[in-house]
Amino acid sequence: MSTLTDQPTPESGGLAPDATVAPTRSAGARKLPVVLGVLTLGLGLILVLSSHSGDTTFQLAADTDFVALPDIVVPSGPTGWVMVLACLALTAEAVRRMLGHLRQPTWIPVVFAIAWMTGFLSWAAADNSIRVVSLFGGAVALAIPLVFGALGGVLGERAGVVNIAIEGQLLLGAFAAAITASTTGSPWAGLVSAAIAGALVALILGLFAITYFVDQVIVGVVLNVLVLGLTNFLFRQVLTPNAQTLNAPEGFDRVPIPVLGDIPLVGPIFFRQTALVYVLYLVVALVAYALYRTRWGLRVRAVGEHPKAADTVGIKVNRTRYRTILLAGAIAGMGGAYYTLVSVSQFNRELTNGAGYIALAAVIFGKWDPIRATLAALLFGFATNLQGVLSAIGSPVPSQFMLALPYVVTLFAVAGLVGRSRAPAADGVPYKQQ
Amino acid sequence: MRLVLRGITKRFGSVVANDSISLTVEPGEIHCLLGENGAGKSTLMNVLYGLYKADEGEIELDGEVQHFTGPGDAMAAGIGMVHQHFMLIPVFTVAENVMLGNESTGFAGTLDLDAARTRVTEISERFGFQVSPDAIVEDLPVGVQQRVEIIKALSRDAELLVFDEPTAVLTPQETDELMDIMRQLRETGKAIVFITHKLREVREVADRITVIRHGKVVGEADPQASNAELASMMVGRPVELVVHKDEPALGDDALVVRDLRVIDPAGHVQVDGISFTIRAGEVLAVAGVQGNGQTELTEALLGLQDDVHGSISLDGVELVGRSTRKILDAGVGFIPEDRQVDGLVPGFTIAENLMLNRSFKSPFVARGALRLGALRAFAEQKLREYDVRARDIDSLAANLSGGNQQKVVVARELSRDLRLLVAAQPTRGVDVGSIEFIHKQIVATRDSGIPVLVVSTELDEVVALADRIMVLYRGRVVGIVPADTPRETLGLMMTGERPKDLKDVVA
Numbered sequence: 005m006s007t008l009t010d011q012p013t014p015e016s017g018g019l020a021p022d023a024t025v026a027p028t029r030s031a032g033a034r035k036l037p038v039v040l041g042v043l044t045l046g047l048g049l050i051l052v053l054s055s056h057s058g059d060t061t062f063q064l065a066a067d068t069d070f071v072a073l074p075d076i077v078v079p080s081g082p083t084g085w086v087m088v089l090a091c092l093a094l095t096a097e098a099v100r101r102m103l104g105h106l107r108q109p110t111w112i113p114v115v116f117a118i119a120w121m122t123g124f125l126s127w128a129a130a131d132n133s134i135r136v137v138s139l140f141g142g143a144v145a146l147a148i149p150l151v152f153g154a155l156g157g158v159l160g161e162r163a164g165v166v167n168i169a170i171e172g173q174l175l176l177g178a179f180a181a182a183i184t185a186s187t188t189g190s191p192w193a194g195l196v197s198a199a200i201a202g203a204l205v206a207l208i209l210g211l212f213a214i215t216y217f218v219d220q221v222i223v224g225v226v227l228n229v230l231v232l233g234l235t236n237f238l239f240r241q242v243l244t245p246n247a248q249t250l251n252a253p254e255g256f257d258r259v260p261i262p263v264l265g266d267i268p269l270v271g272p273i274f275f276r277q278t279a280l281v282y283v284l285y286l287v288v289a290l291v292a293y294a295l296y297r298t299r300w301g302l303r304v305r306a307v308g309e310h311p312k313a314a315d316t317v318g319i320k321v322n323r324t325r326y327r328t329i330l331l332a333g334a335i336a337g338m339g340g341a342y343y344t345l346v347s348v349s350q351f352n353r354e355l356t357n358g359a360g361y362i363a364l365a366a367v368i369f370g371k372w373d374p375i376r377a378t379l380a381a382l383l384f385g386f387a388t389n390l391q392g393v394l395s396a397i398g399s400p401v402p403s404q405f406m407l408a409l410p411y412v413v414t415l416f417a418v419a420g421l422v423g424r425s426r427a428p429a430a431d432g433v434p435y436k437q438q
Numbered sequence: 439m440r441l442v443l444r445g446i447t448k449r450f451g452s453v454v455a456n457d458s459i460s461l462t463v464e465p466g467e468i469h470c471l472l473g474e475n476g477a478g479k480s481t482l483m484n485v486l487y488g489l490y491k492a493d494e495g496e497i498e499l500d501g502e503v504q505h506f507t508g509p510g511d512a513m514a515a516g517i518g519m520v521h522q523h524f525m526l527i528p529v530f531t532v533a534e535n536v537m538l539g540n541e542s543t544g545f546a547g548t549l550d551l552d553a554a555r556t557r558v559t560e561i562s563e564r565f566g567f568q569v570s571p572d573a574i575v576e577d578l579p580v581g582v583q584q585r586v587e588i589i590k591a592l593s594r595d596a597e598l599l600v601f602d603e604p605t606a607v608l609t610p611q612e613t614d615e616l617m618d619i620m621r622q623l624r625e626t627g628k629a630i631v632f633i634t635h636k637l638r639e640v641r642e643v644a645d646r647i648t649v650i651r652h653g654k655v656v657g658e659a660d661p662q663a664s665n666a667e668l669a670s671m672m673v674g675r676p677v678e679l680v681v682h683k684d685e686p687a688l689g690d691d692a693l694v695v696r697d698l699r700v701i702d703p704a705g706h707v708q709v710d711g712i713s714f715t716i717r718a719g720e721v722l723a724v725a726g727v728q729g730n731g732q733t734e735l736t737e738a739l740l741g742l743q744d745d746v747h748g749s750i751s752l753d754g755v756e757l758v759g760r761s762t763r764k765i766l767d768a769g770v771g772f773i774p775e776d777r778q779v780d781g782l783v784p785g786f787t788i789a790e791n792l793m794l795n796r797s798f799k800s801p802f803v804a805r806g807a808l809r810l811g812a813l814r815a816f817a818e819q820k821l822r823e824y825d826v827r828a829r830d831i832d833s834l835a836a837n838l839s840g841g842n843q844q845k846v847v848v849a850r851e852l853s854r855d856l857r858l859l860v861a862a863q864p865t866r867g868v869d870v871g872s873i874e875f876i877h878k879q880i881v882a883t884r885d886s887g888i889p890v891l892v893v894s895t896e897l898d899e900v901v902a903l904a905d906r907i908m909v910l911y912r913g914r915v916v917g918i919v920p921a922d923t924p925r926e927t928l929g930l931m932m933t934g935e936r937p938k939d940l941k942d943v944v945a
Contacts, residue, residue, distance in 0.1 A: 294547075297548055297549055298543070298546070298547040298548055298549060299541040299543050299547045299548075299549055300547055301549075302530075302534060302537075302538060302541060302549060303538070303539075305527075305530075306527050306530070306538050309527045309528070309529055309530075310525070310526070310527045310528070312525065313524075313525035313526060313527055313538075314527075314538070314539070315489070315508070315509060316487070316489065316509045316519065316521065316525040317509065317510070317513065317525070317538050317539030317540065317590075318508060318509050318510020318511075318513055318514075318539045318540075319510075319538070319539050320508070429528070429529075
């Protein structure tokens with residue numbers, strides 16, 4: 005019976021009242037101290053094996069802030085060791101909580117991450133300076149397609165359709181945006197066509213997954229390969245010969261928001277971005293609100309949890325799924341526009357480079373919640389940007405290792421740093437009516 | 439509201455689930471649909487509710503012919519259904535579940551949760567339900583979940599309420615309360631269809647009884663009719679409702695369980711310090727509402743649980759910590775509670791299913807290869823011996839009826855030299871004829887001197903088979919009592935209360 009065996013959900017915040025409850029010894033409680041311990045050890049080893057002397061500068065200010073924050077200059081070595089001690093203390097706290105069968109609060113991994121990162125950066129950028137604003141601002145920028153993709157994933161899966169085709173939606177969206185923005189000269193038209201392209205991929209996914217009950221994971225992967233091949237073909241046959249007319253899209257410019265953009269630290273990171281980013285903020289807020297506070301959202305979640313129950317109260321399950329997956333595809337498609345209208349400014353083969361799969365990981369890491377998935381995507385964006393920033397300042401870390409960093413972070417995250425998460429009950433299960 | 443069904447026929451492929459069924463339900467009456475599992479009662483109600491489309495026949499409400507294309511239409515017409523498997527979203531709150539599909543909304547489709555809360559509270563107070571609108575459904579006991587289903591139907595102003603096997607998951611007390619609710623609803627003029635196969639309940643509340651067998655209406659029965667009359671109408675022949683068994687010939691202590699604790703993967707203690715003994719030639723029946731540790735207890739006996747503490751010894755041999763394979767080899771037979779999941783491989787033939795517990799060595803395996811001849815001979819023999827109704831031994835288990843599937847499981851488990859039989863829900867979803875047969879097999883096993891542990895949520899079955907009864911509640915033993923303990927006492931114990939003057943019987 006479900007009441008007795010299920011984990012407490014984060015929403016209910018407690019244990020089933022009729023269960024005989026023992027101190028929870030979930031795997032997550034044990035995992036955290038181990039992971040923290042390993043990471044602390046790693047940082048310590050780095051410091052021992054390859055010690056750097058000199059100072060590290062953390063630049064906090066951007067040019068146009070209200071008030072200019074001063075640079076922070078710290079001695080590299082000692083700072084590293086202080087942070088190792090901080091990490092050790094946090095690990096000890098996690099161990100204490102594990103032994104006492106206590107819940108592991110969220111602040112432990114968060115504070116740990118900050119301390120670890122500070123220690124690592126002060127080592128990696130010894131005798132050099134880190135521009136904090138560009139470290140985080142770049143992370144936000146890089147995370148844009150991931151967040152769009154993750155939102156598309158969250159929506160699809162909440163309605164019970166696994167959206168593996170995010171990658172294909174991003175790629176076709178990028179392609180459509182490039183052509184449309186080139187021919188019309190309007191990035192907004194490009195954005196709309198990207199959404200339509202994403203929805204088109206979703207429509208094919210829906211046709212097979214919802215109407216014909218084909219395995220959703222397989223259809224999704226096949227779609228990704230199909231879009232990849234199709235765009236490669238069209239790129240060579242159509243875009244390359246006509247690069248001037250078809251593959252020179254008018255991109256989005258950086259539009260600083262007045263006032264908000266002038267706040268020190270926060271402003272340059274979040275509010276001196278392109279219009280696409282502000283669209284994203286809006287989409288995140290809308291999806292999060294709609295999913296939990298509107299009739300539409302209630303029905304989408306119902307259909308993803310228990311389609312038969314939804315059917316028995318008169319909700320058209322498959323129609324709801326189609327609508328949701330089309331919307332999901334449109335949102336993911338808009339993420340594709342980021343590549344051709346913001347970052348790369350033209351279409352190239354295999355432009356998205358697996359971002360769709362990272363977005364999928366963000367869905368799981370984010371526990372199928374729009375806000376959490378957004379944060380997860382931001383984390384992955386940060387990992388990617390960190391690699392760029394470190395190689396730019398010429399840090400001692402081998403660049404091959406740094407290139408792998410985003411994926412390592414993804415693996416760790418999905419492997420359960422977050423503890424147990426529960427997918428929508430009918431995720432990936434087609435609904436057949438008699 | 440007056441419901442008339444005329445000549446409803448529903449076919450699934452070549453199977454006729456409903457064969458020209460006609461039925462009238464008047465407002466202010468409780469109309470019982472009595473029939474065995476698989477007789478076609480639920481199919482009929484799913485047709486009425488718009489979930490299935492009838493091949494022939496028509497549905498008439500208050501004189502108007504209806505054409506339902508889905509449950510939404512049926513609901514709009516005033517039909518409410520309390521499903522056998524609750525149609526509730528486990529992770530939603532009560533209010534969200536009640537409003538789903540019928541949401542009152544504010545600006546731009548914003549949910550008006552307050553309106554839903556008020557509605558739940560209002561209906562819940564009118565019928566004395568005590569359901570909190572903000573509780574998460576999966577946290578609620580099954581009986582309360584059922585009330586949420588009722589509230590859901592009433593909140594849509596249903597005039598005709600269908601209860602599909604509503605008592606299957608309830609304690610005797612909860613069943614009594616449900617009967618009261620049904621009477622209360624009848625007083626307010628609602629028409630009620632009550633689907634069940636339990637004779638006791640039918641006789642208690644029914645105003646009219648329609649008996650269905652093999653998809654056809656057999657006839658109407660008088661609510662005053664005796665159990666035996668109702669049962670023979672339902673099954674189509676006289677049925678023995680009582681299990682005949684002699685006084686047990688008790689041997690030595692065979693299965694000794696001491697301080698057994700089982701912790702599930704989520705970290706909840708599901709079996710909390712249980713101790714009991716079963717002697718050779720004795721049936722110990724475990725009573726309790728589903729989900730009070732019975733599943734974990736039986737799985738621990740079979741080595742299917744990972745986190746087990748305490749001691750289980752069979753004929754002096756410790757079983758805790760042994761692999762399932764070793765436990766089976768030690769002579770433990772197991773009839774699992776869900777034959778579809780744990781008892782059979784649906785895509786295997788009957789013959790293949792009959793050798794699942796002996797897939798490693800003789801008589802069916804020699805030098806790594808199957809001995810198909812021996813298997814066929816064995817399967818043919820068991821098919822006859824256990825009266826399994828199938829075309830031949832190569833029929834797929836998936837194509838058998840519930841009763842015949844269960845007979846295959848029983849045949850497999852009883853065909854070895856056993857030292858212990860563990861039977862979990864041995865007759866769940868099984869027709870009356872097969873129940874009779876399986877009960878006889880269990881009694882025969884006991885009479886041959888084998889200790890038997892029977893787990894059942896059907897109190898009738900517990901009382902019929904037991905030499906002693908152990909009542910479980912939340913993973914603990916409430917008491918171990920004689921088989922002739924009054925039902926009221928057992929029902930009370932199933933809610934966790936231990937009567938003051940109760941004395942445990944030790945074997």
